[in-house]
Amino acid sequence: MAKxxxxxxxxxxxxxxxxxxxESMTDPETISFGxxxxxxxxxxxxxVHDIASxxxxxxxxxxxxxxxxxxxxxPDLRRAVTDRLLAPKGLTAGMDNVLxxxxxxxxxxLVSQLYxxxxxxxxxxxxxFVQAVQIFQLFEARCIACETDDNGLVIEDVEAKIKKYSPxxxxxxxxxxxxxxxxxxxxxxxxxxxxxxxxxVIILEDDPYSEMRYSGTKLPPIKSFDKTGNTIFVNxxxxxxxxxxxxxYIFASEEIIRKVYDxxxxxxxxxxxxxxxxxxxxxxxxxYDAHLKRICDIHRExxxxxxxxxxxxxxxxxxxxxxxxGLFTWVELPQSVNTTALLGDALAQKVAYVPGREFFVEDxxxxxxCMRISFGGVEPEKICIGMERLARVIKARL
Amino acid sequence: MAKxxxxxxxxxxxxxxxxxxxESMTDPETISFGxxxxxxxxxxxxxVHDIASxxxxxxxxxxxxxxxxxxxxxPDLRRAVTDRLLAPKGLTAGMDNVLxxxxxxxxxxLVSQLYxxxxxxxxxxxxxFVQAVQIFQLFEARCIACETDDNGLVIEDVEAKIKKYSPxxxxxxxxxxxxxxxxxxxxxxxxxxxxxxxxxVIILEDDPYSEMRYSGTKLPPIKSFDKTGNTIFVNxxxxxxxxxxxxxYIFASEEIIRKVYDxxxxxxxxxxxxxxxxxxxxxxxxxYDAHLKRICDIHRExxxxxxxxxxxxxxxxxxxxxxxxGLFTWVELPQSVNTTALLGDALAQKVAYVPGREFFVEDxxxxxxCMRISFGGVEPEKICIGMERLARVIKARL
Numbered sequence: 087m088a089k090x091x092x093x094x095x096x097x098x099x100x101x102x103x104x105x106x107x108x109e110s111m112t113d114p115e116t117i118s119f120g121x122x123x124x125x126x127x128x129x130x131x132x133x134v135h136d137i138a139s140x141x142x143x144x145x146x147x148x149x150x151x152x153x154x155x156x157x158x159x160x161p162d163l164r165r166a167v168t169d170r171l172l173a174p175k176g177l178t179a180g181m182d183n184v185l186x187x188x189x190x191x192x193x194x195x196l197v198s199q200l201y202x203x204x205x206x207x208x209x210x211x212x213x214x215f216v217q218a219v220q221i222f223q224l225f226e227a228r229c230i231a232c233e234t235d236d237n238g239l240v241i242e243d244v245e246a247k248i249k250k251y252s253p254x255x256x257x258x259x260x261x262x263x264x265x266x267x268x269x270x271x272x273x274x275x276x277x278x279x280x281x282x283x284x285x286x287v288i289i290l291e292d293d294p295y296s297e298m299r300y301s302g303t304k305l306p307p308i309k310s311f312d313k314t315g316n317t318i319f320v321n322x323x324x325x326x327x328x329x330x331x332x333x334x335y336i337f338a339s340e341e342i343i344r345k346v347y348d349x350x351x352x353x354x355x356x357x358x359x360x361x362x363x364x365x366x367x368x369x370x371x372x373x374y375d376a377h378l379k380r381i382c383d384i385h386r387e388x389x390x391x392x393x394x395x396x397x398x399x400x401x402x403x404x405x406x407x408x409x410x411x412g413l414f415t416w417v418e419l420p421q422s423v424n425t426t427a428l429l430g431d432a433l434a435q436k437v438a439y440v441p442g443r444e445f446f447v448e449d450x451x452x453x454x455x456c457m458r459i460s461f462g463g464v465e466p467e468k469i470c471i472g473m474e475r476l477a478r479v480i481k482a483r484l
Numbered sequence: 485m486a487k488x489x490x491x492x493x494x495x496x497x498x499x500x501x502x503x504x505x506x507e508s509m510t511d512p513e514t515i516s517f518g519x520x521x522x523x524x525x526x527x528x529x530x531x532v533h534d535i536a537s538x539x540x541x542x543x544x545x546x547x548x549x550x551x552x553x554x555x556x557x558x559p560d561l562r563r564a565v566t567d568r569l570l571a572p573k574g575l576t577a578g579m580d581n582v583l584x585x586x587x588x589x590x591x592x593x594l595v596s597q598l599y600x601x602x603x604x605x606x607x608x609x610x611x612x613f614v615q616a617v618q619i620f621q622l623f624e625a626r627c628i629a630c631e632t633d634d635n636g637l638v639i640e641d642v643e644a645k646i647k648k649y650s651p652x653x654x655x656x657x658x659x660x661x662x663x664x665x666x667x668x669x670x671x672x673x674x675x676x677x678x679x680x681x682x683x684x685v686i687i688l689e690d691d692p693y694s695e696m697r698y699s700g701t702k703l704p705p706i707k708s709f710d711k712t713g714n715t716i717f718v719n720x721x722x723x724x725x726x727x728x729x730x731x732x733y734i735f736a737s738e739e740i741i742r743k744v745y746d747x748x749x750x751x752x753x754x755x756x757x758x759x760x761x762x763x764x765x766x767x768x769x770x771x772y773d774a775h776l777k778r779i780c781d782i783h784r785e786x787x788x789x790x791x792x793x794x795x796x797x798x799x800x801x802x803x804x805x806x807x808x809x810g811l812f813t814w815v816e817l818p819q820s821v822n823t824t825a826l827l828g829d830a831l832a833q834k835v836a837y838v839p840g841r842e843f844f845v846e847d848x849x850x851x852x853x854c855m856r857i858s859f860g861g862v863e864p865e866k867i868c869i870g871m872e873r874l875a876r877v878i879k880a881r882l
Contacts, residue, residue, distance in 0.1 A: 129550040135540035142533035152527040152726035192752035221750045328550035330757035352619045354590035358756040359728035
């Protein structure tokens with residue numbers, strides 16, 4: 087049979103992990119700390135029902151919902167993005183700076199289509215979001231890891247690697263990072279924007295979790311310090327509205343958005359208009375503030391229960407990140423424990439997580455003692471039961 | 485600023501045309517025979533309203549609609565594809581042969597990601613669908629045109645060019661082709677499937693229009709003659725359900741679908757679940773047959789009115805394809821008339837079409853006398869008014 091392109095071979099390894107992630111979400115008896123889904127209780131089903139019932143009539147909007155749209159996205163949703171999502175973060179955007187995409191993953195795919203040539207280097211955090219790496223590899227880029235600590239990317243290491251590798255892009259999730267739950271400090275945000283400008287590197291800032299803050303103080307995005315347009319800010323509606331709608335957006339200079347328009351046209355024309363209209367109404371009717379409070383309350387409780395369970399059930403020698411928001415904590419076991427091997431024990435006990443090595447692009451063997459634990463999709467009582475199972479499995483290996 | 489990838493420069497030219505196409509749809513005074521949209525009167529707004537109201541409740545399906553889904557698409561919609569769309573075409577597909585995509589354009593993008601390396605050759609019809617060419621060029625493929633006549637691709641020319649260029653793929657819209665409105669004959673369908681198998685070339689069969697047949701006899705798809713899996717059958721729900729939902733599907737061997745799964749995951753995870761559930765219900769409630777009859781009745785009338793207008797209003801020296809279905813006819817003016825120059829006159833008279841040269845990848849100057857006329861999106865009375873305007877403009881140039 088006709089040969090697949092080279093890029094397909096590049097992505098094989100991590101695709102299997104993604105497949106497992108999706109599949110672990112479907113066994114009802116397994117308590118899965120593996121997926122990255124938000125709480126099902128936080129999904130605005132009733133609000134979407136009411137909006138859909140009202141807009142889907144044979145007037146202008148009902149027809150608009152089912153007819154072809156514009157690759158940029160519908161104006162109502164772009165306006166919601168500029169006024170209700172970007173402005174509160176201190177980001178001033180015009181309508182022509184925003185393009186609606188079909189979910190956060192697609193924003194990274196489109197930016198990759200726009201910039202990456204085979205062999206280009208992308209600097210990523212260690213650890214980083216596995217699906218982003220998969221996308222960069224699909225475009226035959228080489229991902230190089232930069233050091234991180236509790237305050238995010240270590241700037242000296244990023245600068246040294248910019249000089250050494252002349253990367254096209256630095257990919258960073260500065261707030262409640264996936265997988266580590268860590269947040270990049272204010273100083274480092276400034277420094278990253280400046281590095282992008284000074285060395286003419288794209289800083290791809292991915293911000294799906296920052297609205298879900300349960301404690302601590304809000305920080306401005308890297309993009310707010312960008313004076314040259316080198317930072318491209320991408321975001322998803324998956325956590326604050328609904329993952330299944332598949333909506334997100336890209337905020338960048340008009341020049342870049344015009345090119346993204348062409349790539350979006352050749353990828354899938356535009357995001358589902360029905361989903362866009364419902365999402366736009368959700369924001370423009372002013373339903374978001376109360377909904378966000380509800381989301382944060384639900385997930386804060388889960389974060390608190392999870393961190394209590396870790397403190398009570400796991401030995402003190404085990405370190406866990408305390409996340410001020412988002413969906414994840416990152417647990418480091420003693421070096422003697424291999425979390426990939428441990429996963430078999432865990433699945434047998436009907437509890438799941440993602441082994442830490444999956445989130446590293448280099449030096450994976452040195453991170454075999456880590457795991458990502460996702461608390462967002464699990465009810466509080468089940469978090470306790472799941473963590474009892476996991477603690478038992480871990481202790482048996484200590 | 486950081487440089488765009490080479491692939492972006494490749495697509496520039498045609499992207500401007502697409503942009504114009506989208507924009508010509510928005511001036512309310514212009515009667516546009518330019519776009520490829522189906523009749524707004526044919527959109528199932530009420531059915532979608534009723535389905536959305538019923539499924540969006542806090543039970544399993546309401547939650548499913550808003551939560552993450554599987555890259556393959558929801559089983560209910562894949563089942564609707566195998567049983568209600570493929571089986572009636574004589575195509576036997578298992579659930580694992582079908583993957584749901586975000587619109588027909590995306591199916592071509594994903595297949596291109598799967599197969600095309602820079603420099604690969606794709607054979608296309610002359611004329612062909614301009615957005616497909618844009619996608620192949622985005623993947624740095626070289627498009628080579630093959631001869632067509634009233635029966636579709638000229639097989640001898642396709643075989644000669646397979647031998648000469650060793651293409652990776654042959655792209656073909658065999659039924660009510662965009663832009664020509666022509667249909668590939670039964671013998672040539674068989675021959676194309678056999679060429680794919682004999683020379684190990686992918687035959688990418690794009691079938692968005694075949695359900696919209698207003699006259700003549702149904703023909704089996706190329707895929708029905710494929711014995712080796714070399715034909716990949718892609719389709720869209722845009723014409724038979726709704727363009728704005730952005731849904732389509734790929735039907736291929738399990739081996740290919742497994743790889744498309746990986747690429748879909750890295751493109752945008754999965755199609756909008758809300759749109760998928762509504763579309764699946766539409767088919768599984770048995771609403772499609774009556775809806776399709778309605779679509780065909782509406783568009784048949786438009787086809788008839790358009791062909792009458794052409795016969796009555798344009799001189800006999802002007803040739804037009806009589807399409808047995810779909811949305812397009814193809815008009816050839818005397819060689820002395822340049823349809824790109826004529827478009828300025830037409831727009832001044834508030835009527836639009838797409839100049840023929842845009843649909844050719846080679847030898848464009850020899851097709852400057854052609855135009856694509858799309859009748860699907862225009863009400864019958866307006867077709868007459870628009871054609872009066874266009875006839876006046878054309879006659880002034882004869």
